[in-house]
Amino acid sequence: MSIHTPLCELLGIEHPVLLAPMAGVSGGALAAAVSWAGGLGLIGGGYGDADWLEREFNAAGDARIGAGLITWSLARRPHLLDLVLDRAPAALMLSFGDYQPFLSRIRDEQTKFIVQVQTLNQAREAMDAGVDAIVAQGTEAGGHGGTRATLPFVPAVVDIVKEIPVIAAGGIADGRGLAAALALGASGVLCGTGFFASDESLASDNAKLTAVCGNGDDTERSSVFDIARGLDWPPDWNIRAMRNSFTRRWREDIDGLVRNLPEEQARFNAAWAADETDITAVIVGEAADLIKTREPAQATLHRMISQAEDHLRRIGRLVKPITKDRDIE
Amino acid sequence: MSIHTPLCELLGIEHPVLLAPMAGVSGGALAAAVSWAGGLGLIGGGYGDADWLEREFNAAGDARIGAGLITWSLARRPHLLDLVLDRAPAALMLSFGDYQPFLSRIRDEQTKFIVQVQTLNQAREAMDAGVDAIVAQGTEAGGHGGTRATLPFVPAVVDIVKEIPVIAAGGIADGRGLAAALALGASGVLCGTGFFASDESLASDNAKLTAVCGNGDDTERSSVFDIARGLDWPPDWNIRAMRNSFTRRWREDIDGLVRNLPEEQARFNAAWAADETDITAVIVGEAADLIKTREPAQATLHRMISQAEDHLRRIGRLVKPITKDRDIE
Numbered sequence: 001m002s003i004h005t006p007l008c009e010l011l012g013i014e015h016p017v018l019l020a021p022m023a024g025v026s027g028g029a030l031a032a033a034v035s036w037a038g039g040l041g042l043i044g045g046g047y048g049d050a051d052w053l054e055r056e057f058n059a060a061g062d063a064r065i066g067a068g069l070i071t072w073s074l075a076r077r078p079h080l081l082d083l084v085l086d087r088a089p090a091a092l093m094l095s096f097g098d099y100q101p102f103l104s105r106i107r108d109e110q111t112k113f114i115v116q117v118q119t120l121n122q123a124r125e126a127m128d129a130g131v132d133a134i135v136a137q138g139t140e141a142g143g144h145g146g147t148r149a150t151l152p153f154v155p156a157v158v159d160i161v162k163e164i165p166v167i168a169a170g171g172i173a174d175g176r177g178l179a180a181a182l183a184l185g186a187s188g189v190l191c192g193t194g195f196f197a198s199d200e201s202l203a204s205d206n207a208k209l210t211a212v213c214g215n216g217d218d219t220e221r222s223s224v225f226d227i228a229r230g231l232d233w234p235p236d237w238n239i240r241a242m243r244n245s246f247t248r249r250w251r252e253d254i255d256g257l258v259r260n261l262p263e264e265q266a267r268f269n270a271a272w273a274a275d276e277t278d279i280t281a282v283i284v285g286e287a288a289d290l291i292k293t294r295e296p297a298q299a300t301l302h303r304m305i306s307q308a309e310d311h312l313r314r315i316g317r318l319v320k321p322i323t324k325d326r327d328i329e
Numbered sequence: 330m331s332i333h334t335p336l337c338e339l340l341g342i343e344h345p346v347l348l349a350p351m352a353g354v355s356g357g358a359l360a361a362a363v364s365w366a367g368g369l370g371l372i373g374g375g376y377g378d379a380d381w382l383e384r385e386f387n388a389a390g391d392a393r394i395g396a397g398l399i400t401w402s403l404a405r406r407p408h409l410l411d412l413v414l415d416r417a418p419a420a421l422m423l424s425f426g427d428y429q430p431f432l433s434r435i436r437d438e439q440t441k442f443i444v445q446v447q448t449l450n451q452a453r454e455a456m457d458a459g460v461d462a463i464v465a466q467g468t469e470a471g472g473h474g475g476t477r478a479t480l481p482f483v484p485a486v487v488d489i490v491k492e493i494p495v496i497a498a499g500g501i502a503d504g505r506g507l508a509a510a511l512a513l514g515a516s517g518v519l520c521g522t523g524f525f526a527s528d529e530s531l532a533s534d535n536a537k538l539t540a541v542c543g544n545g546d547d548t549e550r551s552s553v554f555d556i557a558r559g560l561d562w563p564p565d566w567n568i569r570a571m572r573n574s575f576t577r578r579w580r581e582d583i584d585g586l587v588r589n590l591p592e593e594q595a596r597f598n599a600a601w602a603a604d605e606t607d608i609t610a611v612i613v614g615e616a617a618d619l620i621k622t623r624e625p626a627q628a629t630l631h632r633m634i635s636q637a638e639d640h641l642r643r644i645g646r647l648v649k650p651i652t653k654d655r656d657i658e
Binding site: 002003004005119120121138139140147148149150151152153155156159170171172173174176177179180181182183184185215216217220285286287289290309311312313315316318319320 | 331332333334448449450467468469476477478479480481482484485488499500501502503505506508509510511512513514544545546549614615616618619638640641642644645647648649
C-alpha cells in the first residue's frame with residue numbers, strides 16, 4: 001500500500017514525508033536515506049557554511065534531495081544560494097525571514113520552492129509569492145519556531161491558501177501524526193525529531209540517546225541556546241530543545257546570561273566538544289515522546305507509512321452507515 | 330452516517346464530542362443543546378458558585394448532561410461536590426489540581442469520572458486513579474492550560490494509558506480536528522472555542538463577535554487576566570484568551586499590574602460590566618480560526634460530524650493498493 005497525495009505529484013516522491021532540514025543534523029547521508037526510502041530528504045544548510053554544504057551534497061551521492069536554509073542568515077551570505085541551486089536540488093525550502101529578494105533567482109531554476117510559515121499572515125504572503133508548497137509549522141516542533149500549534153494551525157492555513165499543498169510540521173514523528181495531518185487537510189508532513197536519532201543523522205551519540213530517552217514534557221522554547229551560541233535570531237522565533245542544567249540555570253535570567261556571556265559561551269562550547277548533553281542543545285521537539293530507538297531512517301519512514309495506513313483503515317471503520325431502520329424514520 | 334467510538338459506549342452518547350465546561354460560558358442551555366444534538370454537554374462550574382450551578386442545572390431541563398469543575402477551587406468549597414453529584418450528572422470532569430481527596434466520594438455515584446491532564450505524569454496518575462476517561466489537553470486550548478500541544482501530546486498519552494479512552498482537547502473546532510484526533514488514537518474530542526459563539530452560550534454578545542472575527546494568531550497565554558480577576562491560580566497553568574489592549578499593556582509587566590491592582594481591577598470590572606472586549610477577557614483558543622459565525626450549537630456539532638466523515642472518506646482514498654505489477658516484482 002502507499003499514501004499518495006498531490007504533494008507526491010508535485011515533488012515526484014512516493015511517500016508524502018519530508019525530512020526537516022535540521023541545521024547540522026540533516027546531512028547528506030540522512031537526506032539521501034529519506035529520499036531512497038521514498039520521501040524527500042532536505043539537507044539542513046542552517047546558517048550557511050559553503051564547505052559544509054559542498055561536503056553534505058557530496059555525501060548524498062546520487063540521491064535526489066533538496067535543501068533548506070535559514071532566510072535571514074542567507075541574506076547575509078547570499079552567494080550560498082547559487083551554491084545550493086547549482087546542485088539542482090529537487091526542492092529548496094526557506095524558513096524564518098524575508099525571501100522576496102531571492103524569489104526571481106529561485107524561479108530561474110527548476111527547483112520547487114517551499115516556504116515555512118508560523119503565522120496566518122506569513123501563509124498569505126507565501127501564497128501571494130506563488131510558492132509551490134507551504135510548510136505550516138507548529139510550536140511543538142524542535143528547533144526554531146513560533147507560537148501557533150500544529151493541529152489548529154494547519155487547517156487554518158489550508159483555508160487560506162486553498163490549492164497550494166500544505167505540509168504539516170511540528171509534533172509529527174509516527175503514522176498517527178501523518179494520518180492526523182492528512183485529516184487536517186495537509187498534503188504531507190515535514191519531520192525533524194522523528195529522524196533526529198536515525199543512524200544517518202549527524203547528531204552526536206549522546207544527543208541521540210538523550211532524545212530517545214527524553215520526552216516531550218522535557219522540551220521547551222527559549223532563547224538561551226541562541227544567546228549561548230552567539231546567534232542573533234530575530235525576536236519572532238525562539239528554539240525548542242531538551243531542558244537541561246544550562247536552560248534551567250538561565251531560562252529565567254536572560255540578562256544574567258548576557259552579562260556572563262564569555263564564560264558561559266566557553267562552558268557551552270567545551271560541553272559541545274565533549275558531547276555533554278546536560279549543557280549543550282539537544283534540539284528536538286515534543287515528538288520526542290514518539291521516538292523510541294536509534295535505527296535507519298528507512299525503518300522510521302516505512303513504519304510511519306504503514307502505521308498511517310493502519311490508522312486510516314481503523315478510523316475509517318468508525319464511520320458507521322445509518323441502519324435501514326433509521327433511514328426509514 | 331455517524332462516528333462511533335468506545336467513548337460513545339462509555340458515556341452513552343451518539344457522537345464522540347463533549348462540550349468543554351467553560352466557566353461561566355457553558356451554562357445549562359448550551360450543555361443541553363450539545364447533549365440533545367448527540368454529544369455530551371458539560372456545564373462549566375468553574376470556581377464554584379452554588380446559585381449559578383443550581384440555576385444552570387435547572388436551565389438544562391431534562392437533558393442528560395455532565396459538569397466540570399476546577400479542582401483546586403473545589404478543594405476550597407468541597408460542599409459543591411455534593412451539590413453537583415446530587416444532580417446525577419452523566420459525567421463529572423475535574424481539571425487543574427489534586428482530585429485524590431474527592432475520589433471515593435465520586436466513586437460512590439454512577440457518574441463517569443473524567444480527569445483533564447496537561448502532562449505525561451498527570452496522565453499516569455489519572456490512569457493509576459482508575460478514572461473512566463482522560464482529557465489530554467493541548468496548549469492551543471482556550472482558557473487555562475499547560476504547555477504541551479495537542480497533536481504530539483494525544484498519542485503520547487494514548488501510549489501510556491492504553492485502554493482508557495482519551496479525549497483530545499485544544500484546537501479542535503471542526504470535523505478536520507475531530508478526524509485528526511481520532512487518527513491520533515483519541516476516542517473523542519472536547520470542544521470549547523467551537524461552541525463559544527453558539528446561540529446558547531452564556532458569553533456576551535461582544536465576546537462572541539470578537540471570537541468570530543478574531544483568529545488563532547490573536548490569542549496568547551498569560552497570567553494577566555487571572556491577576557486582574559484576583560484569581561490565585563497555581564503557577565502550572567495560565568490562561569489563553571484573545572490579545573487586547575489590556576494584555577498588551579501588562580503582558581510584559583506583571584509586577585506593574587500587581588502594583589496597580591486596585592485601579593486595574595476596577596477598570597477591568599467596569600469593562601466587564603460594559604462588555605468592552607478590548608479590555609475584558611474573551612477566553613477562546615487557537616481554534617478561533619475555525620469559528621465563522623454565531624449559530625445553534627446543534628448546527629456546529631452536526632457539521633463537525635459530517636465534515637469528519639467526509640475527511641475520513643477523503644483520506645481513506647489516499648491509501649492506494651499496490652498494483653499487480655508491483656506485487657509481482
